[in-house]
Amino acid sequence: MNLTKLKERVFPRQVFYGWYIATAGAGTNFIVLGITFFGFGVFLEEFRLTSGWSVTAIALGYSIQMLQQGLLAPVTGHILDRVGPRKMAVAGVTIISLSLLLFSQATILPIYYAACMVMALGQGMGGPNAFSLAVMRWFVRKRGRAMSIVTTGNGLGYFSTMILAAMIAGFGFHETFVVLAVVIFVVGIPLALVIRDRPENFGLLPDGEIQGGDSQSAAAQAGRSRATGGLEVGEAVRTPAFYLLVLAMAAGAAAQIVWIVFQVPHLRSAGFSLGFVGIQAAAYGMAAIPLRWAVGWLGDTFGRKKMYMLAVSLEGIGLFFFAFVSPDRWWLFIPFYLTFGIGHAGWLVMSQSLPADFFGSKHFAAIRGLIISLQIPVSMVVPLFMGFVFDTRGNYQLAYLVIACITVSGALCLGLSRRPLWIQMTAPKLAAVARAGDGKTAP
Template sequence: MKTFNDVFYGWWIAIAAMTVLSVGAGVYWQGFGVFFLPLAHEFSTSRAALSGVVSISQLEGGLLGPVGGYLVDRYGPRKMMLIGGSFMGLGFLLLSQVQSLMMFYVVFLLVISVGMSIGIRVPALVAPVNWFIKKRGRALGIATSGGGLGGVFVPFLGWLIVAVGWRTTAVIAGLMVWVVALPLAFFMRTRPEDYGLLPDGERSVSQNVETSENGLEDTISGEAEYTLMQALKTPAFWFLAIVLGLRQLAIGAIALHQVPFLVGIGIRTEIAATVLGMTGVISILGRFGFGWLAEKISTRYVMAITMGLVALGSFVLANVGTWWHLFFFVPIYAVGWGGGATLMFALRAEYFGRKAFGTISGAMDAIQMFGLVLGPVFAGLVYDLTESYYPAFITFAISAALAALTMVFIRPPERRNG
């Protein structure tokens, strides 16, 4: 397996990952914001209480991160995507039948969130990382653009909820996950070396006449090869986790509360959902653009730029008072958010290598999850107390700006091989 239709197979993996992540983002990361107000009305609950399930799911995802990463490293992305995709689709079907807030918590946390964590997000990001080194920025740009393309589904979900109700929409979302994730799981492969290939599609070992007995290792000897325990002993690991967590404070909360915020200032639900979807689609520019730029200059500097854009976008959102203000918010925030989504994984791979990428990435998720856990609940609580999102969005702007400044000074750890 060198190529498929004369294209290095790693690129097909990146495209398959993009497609799977687009559905995951469309119905889970971004799409759940469209379900937010109908669920709050259905169960007569506060925004803070409903935000709690999202925060707990992020906590759960963080705790499952090391486990999911290890399982993908151990059993490969194909098996885990089949298992997790089946779980996630089933979860949305069960969601359509819940009759209480408690049952909603159970289904969302134990079925949907688990399936998304171990079967969609982790396999779809670990596989492209393992197939690329020099072109990793572009490959991850393709894969993570699925998070932006998922925005296309958000207006569709918003229209469906208005037309047929949130329960029928949940059934359709579950079927979408099955139809897309399960077939594409069969495209996933663990590493190019398993098939006699080198990362980036350069030269296979069998075709390389200059390869020594350890030729494969010699060719990519410049790559870092950290184990989890080795990575945990480096200051870079901990500083990265904290800085990424500060960024996630804004990302997680804005994804959930953007639609309720826009509805609150007088924008119709369908339009608010469309704006959220456009935020995702425009983020693709950042995912590709900053992914490419990180191959040219230091990744940490590029990451700092994306964090600065998230900070600026959060500040602009705090001051949005009418629809035309969104023309300033959406491009600034979307490009920064998208670029950071790509570079978060590129940084981890650059600093710690492919050897235990899934496990190391999962462990870092478990630490930086404080941002995803606290952000949504904090925003919901602030709104419940003040009937305004302004203090929360300003807080997120400050946290992202602090992350950007700190990121500049986080150098890669000493290169470790073997």
């Protein structure tokens, strides 16, 4: 069997290729984020127990990681736009594998901090960021649904808590990093190679639109304009909407940090066993998968901006319940899952799409990178704040209550934006193009 026939069997032409990219993105998010992000809480606790380092010292490594990602985000975003997501995804996976090998040797803090910096470089260059750019280029109308598939991998990543705990028990703490480095490289490279930079390069249209007659060609041109057009970076930063979007996304990012990084330490300090923590994380991840599919459809149908505002509001309410969870108050998991679960799913899907929704996809990676860089204060301060509260009070309760209030404020920030979305701004012009394709003139 020749290579062409093999490709057709693996990727049937009846299915729009963009869906294969979204599925590969889900696989990448599962292994990369499951290890480097969702698993950080497990690693944090193990570093504290085996090395005797304080939570603040360990959290500083995460803050350094966030600082470096933020500082490099505009640069790596610009390179992503220029070089393309496929090459950057391969480079990112390779560097992340090297960082895990360095973590395996982290018996002193300087090596640990160096490993955090190498990992930040890999995460910024490719992996999930590369797939996000590819999806923005391959989809317009169905962008929310496509991103919900990609973020399915994030939901599966919650199983990593349970898997990593078992691996640490079986292989040993530092040896587990070596195994993970091999897994990410062997699995991540083939997934990265699934990416194709643009549908137009292969005679395809965004969302799988079909080319046809004159009117269909005009509609196709409209779809291409929406998928490839957009503001320059300089134009975007001169709009108030850009800074309101930065604040709204920073508020959501604060909730993401305290949930992913500190859920394991918080539940352990509240009296739950590591085994229970792993099971509940896996259960949360399984429940989150259908929620992400649902919010992706809801965002595409009713508006991704509105969905984001609802999402961060629910996240903040959920964190309030989570702050008071304990073995005696286990029932608080129920309202927590009902609020934070839906809100977190909405935040994760919508936050990937909003920069393109506001400013177009032409410079999506660069604009999103600049947004991330402006979130540096939040990304650095939140982990240190959480560590400081624990080191001084012996628990994370107060810290979670403060972050809950900050998260809800994200809905207000985005609600203050009055800028029309990119698809709304281009609609009149593209409607005129479509009428011209039908032989009609614009009024």
